[in-house]
Amino acid sequence: MNANKAILEIARKTIENEGKAILDLIPFLDTQFEGAVTAIFNSKGRVVISGVGKSALIASKIVATLNSTGTPSIFMHAADAIHGDLGTIQNNDVVICLSKSGNTEEIKMLIPLIKRGGNTLIGLTGNAESVLAKQADFVLNTYVEKEACPNNLAPTTSTTAQLVMGDALAICLLELREFGKEDFAKYHPGGSLGKRLYLRVADIVETNEKPIVAADASVKEVIVEISKKMLGVTAVMENKEVVGVVTDGDIRRMLNKHDNISTLTAKDIMTRAPKTIEADILAVKAMELLKQHGISQLLVVQDNEYKGVIHIHNLINEGIT
Structure with a gap:
Protein backbone atom coordinates (compact mmCIF):
# COMPACT_ATOMS: atom_id res chain seq x y z
CA MET A 1 0.00 0.00 0.00
CA ASN A 2 1.46 3.35 -1.02
CA ALA A 3 1.62 6.31 1.36
CA ASN A 4 -1.46 8.10 0.01
CA LYS A 5 -3.62 4.98 0.23
CA ALA A 6 -2.39 4.36 3.75
CA ILE A 7 -3.36 7.88 4.80
CA LEU A 8 -6.82 7.56 3.32
CA GLU A 9 -7.31 4.14 4.90
CA ILE A 10 -6.40 5.48 8.34
CA ALA A 11 -8.78 8.39 7.91
CA ARG A 12 -11.57 6.06 6.75
CA LYS A 13 -11.14 3.75 9.72
CA THR A 14 -11.09 6.69 12.12
CA ILE A 15 -14.40 8.00 10.80
CA GLU A 16 -15.92 4.49 10.74
CA ASN A 17 -14.88 3.87 14.34
CA GLU A 18 -16.26 7.15 15.57
CA GLY A 19 -19.44 6.78 13.52
CA LYS A 20 -20.10 3.36 15.03
CA ALA A 21 -19.44 4.70 18.52
CA ILE A 22 -22.03 7.44 18.00
CA LEU A 23 -24.70 4.95 16.92
CA ASP A 24 -23.81 2.76 19.89
CA LEU A 25 -24.95 5.60 22.16
CA ILE A 26 -28.60 5.12 21.17
CA PRO A 27 -29.27 2.23 23.61
CA PHE A 28 -28.01 4.49 26.43
CA LEU A 29 -30.88 6.92 25.87
CA ASP A 30 -33.04 5.76 28.76
CA THR A 31 -34.97 7.11 31.74
CA GLN A 32 -31.74 8.62 33.08
CA PHE A 33 -31.46 10.76 29.97
CA GLU A 34 -35.13 11.71 30.20
CA GLY A 35 -34.67 12.64 33.84
CA ALA A 36 -31.65 14.82 33.06
CA VAL A 37 -33.49 16.72 30.33
CA THR A 38 -36.55 17.20 32.53
CA ALA A 39 -34.44 18.43 35.46
CA ILE A 40 -32.78 21.07 33.28
CA PHE A 41 -36.06 22.07 31.64
CA ASN A 42 -37.80 22.55 34.99
CA SER A 43 -34.85 24.29 36.66
CA LYS A 44 -35.13 27.95 37.55
CA GLY A 45 -31.34 28.28 37.38
CA ARG A 46 -28.63 27.79 34.80
CA VAL A 47 -26.69 24.78 33.63
CA VAL A 48 -23.12 24.75 34.96
CA ILE A 49 -20.90 22.36 33.01
CA SER A 50 -17.52 21.23 34.27
CA GLY A 51 -14.62 19.00 33.31
CA VAL A 52 -10.85 18.84 33.00
CA GLY A 53 -8.53 18.21 30.05
CA LYS A 54 -10.22 17.39 26.77
CA SER A 55 -13.54 16.97 28.57
CA ALA A 56 -13.30 20.63 29.61
CA LEU A 57 -13.03 21.63 25.94
CA ILE A 58 -16.11 19.57 25.09
CA ALA A 59 -17.90 21.07 28.10
CA SER A 60 -17.24 24.56 26.71
CA LYS A 61 -18.72 23.56 23.35
CA ILE A 62 -21.84 22.13 25.01
CA VAL A 63 -22.22 25.36 26.98
CA ALA A 64 -22.07 27.34 23.72
CA THR A 65 -24.68 25.10 22.09
CA LEU A 66 -27.05 25.33 25.05
CA ASN A 67 -26.73 29.11 25.27
CA SER A 68 -27.43 29.54 21.57
CA THR A 69 -30.54 27.35 21.75
CA GLY A 70 -32.25 28.94 24.73
CA THR A 71 -30.78 27.19 27.79
CA PRO A 72 -28.65 29.58 29.91
CA SER A 73 -25.36 27.84 30.66
CA ILE A 74 -21.89 28.57 31.99
CA PHE A 75 -18.57 26.70 31.97
CA MET A 76 -16.65 26.02 35.18
CA HIS A 77 -13.28 24.26 35.03
CA ALA A 78 -13.21 21.53 37.65
CA ALA A 79 -9.68 22.39 38.79
CA ASP A 80 -10.59 26.06 39.22
CA ALA A 81 -13.78 25.13 41.05
CA ILE A 82 -11.90 23.48 43.89
CA HIS A 83 -9.52 26.42 44.08
CA GLY A 84 -11.95 29.27 44.48
CA ASP A 85 -14.45 29.19 41.60
CA LEU A 86 -17.08 27.06 43.33
CA GLY A 87 -19.11 30.24 43.81
CA THR A 88 -19.96 29.97 40.12
CA ILE A 89 -22.66 27.49 41.14
CA GLN A 90 -25.78 29.27 42.38
CA ASN A 91 -28.98 28.00 43.96
CA ASN A 92 -31.22 26.14 41.49
CA ASP A 93 -28.35 25.58 39.02
CA VAL A 94 -28.04 22.13 37.49
CA VAL A 95 -24.46 20.90 37.28
CA ILE A 96 -23.15 18.57 34.56
CA CYS A 97 -19.73 16.99 35.10
CA LEU A 98 -17.91 15.47 32.13
CA SER A 99 -15.36 12.72 32.65
CA LYS A 100 -14.63 9.69 30.51
CA SER A 101 -13.42 7.64 33.49
CA GLY A 102 -15.71 9.28 36.02
CA ASN A 103 -12.86 8.98 38.50
CA THR A 104 -10.84 12.10 37.68
CA GLU A 105 -9.41 13.47 40.92
CA GLU A 106 -10.75 17.00 40.41
CA ILE A 107 -14.23 15.64 39.66
CA LYS A 108 -14.15 13.34 42.67
CA MET A 109 -13.27 16.32 44.88
CA LEU A 110 -15.97 18.45 43.29
CA ILE A 111 -18.84 15.96 43.66
CA PRO A 112 -19.39 16.25 47.44
CA LEU A 113 -19.22 20.03 47.22
CA ILE A 114 -21.97 20.05 44.60
CA LYS A 115 -24.07 17.60 46.60
CA ARG A 116 -23.60 19.68 49.75
CA GLY A 117 -25.07 22.68 47.92
CA GLY A 118 -28.18 20.70 47.03
CA ASN A 119 -27.75 21.16 43.28
CA THR A 120 -28.87 18.49 40.83
CA LEU A 121 -25.80 16.67 39.51
CA ILE A 122 -25.71 15.07 36.06
CA GLY A 123 -22.76 12.85 35.25
CA LEU A 124 -21.74 12.53 31.62
CA THR A 125 -19.30 9.63 31.72
CA GLY A 126 -18.21 6.51 29.87
CA ASN A 127 -17.88 4.49 33.07
CA ALA A 128 -21.15 3.44 34.67
CA GLU A 129 -19.27 2.04 37.70
CA SER A 130 -17.34 5.24 38.43
CA VAL A 131 -17.62 7.54 41.42
CA LEU A 132 -19.29 10.16 39.23
CA ALA A 133 -21.89 7.72 37.93
CA LYS A 134 -22.72 6.43 41.40
CA GLN A 135 -22.99 9.88 42.98
CA ALA A 136 -24.85 11.68 40.19
CA ASP A 137 -28.61 12.19 40.26
CA PHE A 138 -28.72 11.32 36.57
CA VAL A 139 -26.14 9.59 34.37
CA LEU A 140 -25.63 10.17 30.66
CA ASN A 141 -23.69 7.14 29.53
CA THR A 142 -21.08 7.86 26.84
CA TYR A 143 -19.25 4.55 26.93
CA VAL A 144 -17.10 3.81 23.87
CA GLU A 145 -15.44 0.51 23.11
CA LYS A 146 -12.16 2.10 22.07
CA GLU A 147 -10.57 5.34 21.02
CA ALA A 148 -9.77 6.03 17.37
CA CYS A 149 -6.18 6.45 18.52
CA PRO A 150 -4.31 3.19 17.66
CA ASN A 151 -2.83 3.20 21.17
CA ASN A 152 -6.33 3.63 22.65
CA LEU A 153 -5.00 6.61 24.61
CA ALA A 154 -5.69 9.97 22.95
CA PRO A 155 -9.27 11.14 23.65
CA THR A 156 -10.89 10.93 20.23
CA THR A 157 -13.92 8.68 20.02
CA SER A 158 -14.76 9.36 23.67
CA THR A 159 -14.82 13.13 23.23
CA THR A 160 -16.91 12.74 20.07
CA ALA A 161 -19.41 10.71 22.11
CA GLN A 162 -19.50 13.41 24.78
CA LEU A 163 -20.13 16.08 22.18
CA VAL A 164 -22.94 14.11 20.52
CA MET A 165 -24.64 13.41 23.84
CA GLY A 166 -24.43 17.12 24.62
CA ASP A 167 -26.02 17.92 21.26
CA ALA A 168 -28.83 15.43 21.95
CA LEU A 169 -29.43 17.13 25.29
CA ALA A 170 -29.49 20.60 23.72
CA ILE A 171 -31.85 19.67 20.92
CA CYS A 172 -34.28 17.97 23.31
CA LEU A 173 -34.38 21.15 25.38
CA LEU A 174 -34.76 23.26 22.24
CA GLU A 175 -37.81 21.22 21.22
CA LEU A 176 -39.34 21.36 24.71
CA ARG A 177 -38.93 25.14 24.76
CA GLU A 178 -40.45 25.39 21.26
CA PHE A 179 -37.40 27.42 20.34
CA GLY A 180 -38.08 28.72 16.83
CA LYS A 181 -36.36 30.72 14.11
CA GLU A 182 -37.31 34.03 15.69
CA ASP A 183 -35.72 32.96 18.97
CA PHE A 184 -32.64 31.72 17.14
CA ALA A 185 -32.29 35.07 15.40
CA LYS A 186 -32.42 36.85 18.77
CA TYR A 187 -29.42 34.85 19.97
CA HIS A 188 -27.53 35.04 16.65
CA PRO A 189 -27.78 38.68 15.52
CA GLY A 190 -24.30 38.85 14.00
CA GLY A 191 -22.84 37.48 10.80
CA SER A 192 -24.56 36.04 7.74
CA LEU A 193 -26.43 33.45 9.82
CA GLY A 194 -28.15 36.13 11.86
CA LYS A 195 -28.92 38.20 8.79
CA ARG A 196 -30.65 35.26 7.13
CA LEU A 197 -32.94 35.07 10.14
CA TYR A 198 -33.79 38.71 10.79
CA LEU A 199 -32.71 41.00 7.89
CA ARG A 200 -35.71 42.18 5.90
Missing part, protein backbone atom coordinates in the same frame (compact mmCIF):
# COMPACT_ATOMS: atom_id res chain seq x y z
CA VAL A 201 -36.00 43.68 2.43
CA ALA A 202 -36.95 47.05 3.94
CA ASP A 203 -33.64 47.17 5.83
CA ILE A 204 -31.74 47.04 2.55
CA VAL A 205 -33.94 48.97 0.14
CA GLU A 206 -33.92 52.11 2.30
CA THR A 207 -30.20 52.50 1.60
CA ASN A 208 -30.66 52.29 -2.18
CA GLU A 209 -31.62 54.95 -4.66
CA LYS A 210 -35.23 54.82 -5.90
CA PRO A 211 -35.17 54.73 -9.72
CA ILE A 212 -38.41 55.88 -11.31
CA VAL A 213 -39.59 57.26 -14.67
CA ALA A 214 -42.95 58.18 -16.11
CA ALA A 215 -44.54 55.90 -18.69
CA ASP A 216 -44.12 58.60 -21.36
CA ALA A 217 -40.49 59.34 -20.50
CA SER A 218 -38.09 59.35 -23.43
CA VAL A 219 -35.51 56.62 -23.89
CA LYS A 220 -32.81 59.16 -23.03
CA GLU A 221 -34.54 59.92 -19.73
CA VAL A 222 -34.78 56.19 -19.02
CA ILE A 223 -31.08 55.59 -19.72
CA VAL A 224 -30.07 58.57 -17.57
CA GLU A 225 -32.21 57.33 -14.66
CA ILE A 226 -30.83 53.78 -14.84
CA SER A 227 -27.26 55.08 -15.02
CA LYS A 228 -27.76 57.63 -12.25
CA LYS A 229 -29.32 55.22 -9.75
CA MET A 230 -26.85 52.42 -10.61
CA LEU A 231 -29.21 49.51 -9.99
CA GLY A 232 -29.54 48.37 -13.60
CA VAL A 233 -33.29 49.02 -13.61
CA THR A 234 -35.98 51.64 -13.21
CA ALA A 235 -39.63 51.37 -12.34
CA VAL A 236 -42.12 52.80 -14.82
CA MET A 237 -45.03 54.68 -13.22
CA GLU A 238 -48.40 55.71 -14.61
CA ASN A 239 -51.22 57.20 -12.54
CA LYS A 240 -49.15 56.58 -9.40
CA GLU A 241 -48.95 52.86 -10.11
CA VAL A 242 -46.06 50.69 -11.26
CA VAL A 243 -46.89 49.47 -14.74
CA GLY A 244 -43.53 47.96 -15.64
CA VAL A 245 -39.76 48.09 -15.44
CA VAL A 246 -36.97 48.88 -17.83
CA THR A 247 -33.71 47.06 -17.24
CA ASP A 248 -30.34 47.56 -18.85
CA GLY A 249 -31.14 44.35 -20.73
CA ASP A 250 -34.27 45.96 -22.15
CA ILE A 251 -32.13 48.87 -23.33
CA ARG A 252 -29.74 46.53 -25.17
CA ARG A 253 -32.60 44.64 -26.79
CA MET A 254 -34.19 47.92 -27.89
CA LEU A 255 -30.95 49.09 -29.54
CA ASN A 256 -30.67 45.81 -31.42
CA LYS A 257 -34.27 46.02 -32.57
CA HIS A 258 -34.69 49.73 -33.46
CA ASP A 259 -32.57 52.04 -35.58
CA ASN A 260 -34.58 55.12 -34.64
CA ILE A 261 -35.32 55.42 -30.93
CA SER A 262 -36.22 59.10 -30.81
CA THR A 263 -39.97 58.46 -30.71
CA LEU A 264 -39.88 55.57 -28.24
CA THR A 265 -40.97 55.97 -24.62
CA ALA A 266 -40.49 53.95 -21.46
CA LYS A 267 -43.87 52.31 -21.97
CA ASP A 268 -42.79 51.07 -25.42
CA ILE A 269 -39.74 49.19 -24.17
CA MET A 270 -40.65 48.24 -20.62
CA THR A 271 -41.30 44.75 -19.26
CA ARG A 272 -44.85 44.54 -17.98
CA ALA A 273 -45.90 42.77 -14.77
CA PRO A 274 -42.50 43.08 -13.10
CA LYS A 275 -41.47 40.77 -10.28
CA THR A 276 -42.05 42.41 -6.90
CA ILE A 277 -41.53 41.63 -3.23
CA GLU A 278 -43.08 43.07 -0.07
CA ALA A 279 -40.78 45.25 2.04
CA ASP A 280 -41.40 43.28 5.25
CA ILE A 281 -40.32 39.95 3.75
CA LEU A 282 -37.03 38.41 4.90
CA ALA A 283 -34.13 39.30 2.61
CA VAL A 284 -33.27 35.62 2.18
CA LYS A 285 -36.64 35.18 0.44
CA ALA A 286 -35.66 37.90 -2.01
CA MET A 287 -32.56 35.91 -2.92
CA GLU A 288 -34.69 32.81 -3.45
CA LEU A 289 -36.96 34.70 -5.84
CA LEU A 290 -34.04 36.19 -7.77
CA LYS A 291 -32.53 32.74 -8.24
CA GLN A 292 -35.88 31.20 -9.13
CA HIS A 293 -36.56 33.70 -11.90
CA GLY A 294 -32.96 34.20 -13.02
CA ILE A 295 -33.05 37.96 -12.53
CA SER A 296 -30.90 40.50 -10.72
CA GLN A 297 -33.44 42.94 -9.26
CA LEU A 298 -36.84 43.02 -7.62
CA LEU A 299 -39.14 45.99 -7.20
CA VAL A 300 -40.03 46.47 -3.56
CA VAL A 301 -43.59 47.39 -2.62
CA GLN A 302 -45.58 47.81 0.56
CA ASP A 303 -49.37 47.97 0.46
CA ASN A 304 -49.11 48.45 -3.32
CA GLU A 305 -46.84 51.47 -2.87
CA TYR A 306 -43.50 51.44 -4.70
CA LYS A 307 -40.60 51.62 -2.23
CA GLY A 308 -37.56 51.02 -4.42
CA VAL A 309 -35.34 48.26 -5.78
CA ILE A 310 -33.37 45.46 -4.18
CA HIS A 311 -30.43 44.14 -6.21
CA ILE A 312 -28.75 40.76 -5.95
CA HIS A 313 -25.47 42.52 -5.15
CA ASN A 314 -27.11 44.05 -2.06
CA LEU A 315 -27.86 40.57 -0.78
CA ILE A 316 -24.44 39.15 -1.62
CA ASN A 317 -22.81 42.07 0.19
CA GLU A 318 -24.86 41.15 3.28
CA GLY A 319 -23.61 37.57 3.10
CA ILE A 320 -26.91 36.16 1.86
CA THR A 321 -26.25 33.73 -0.97
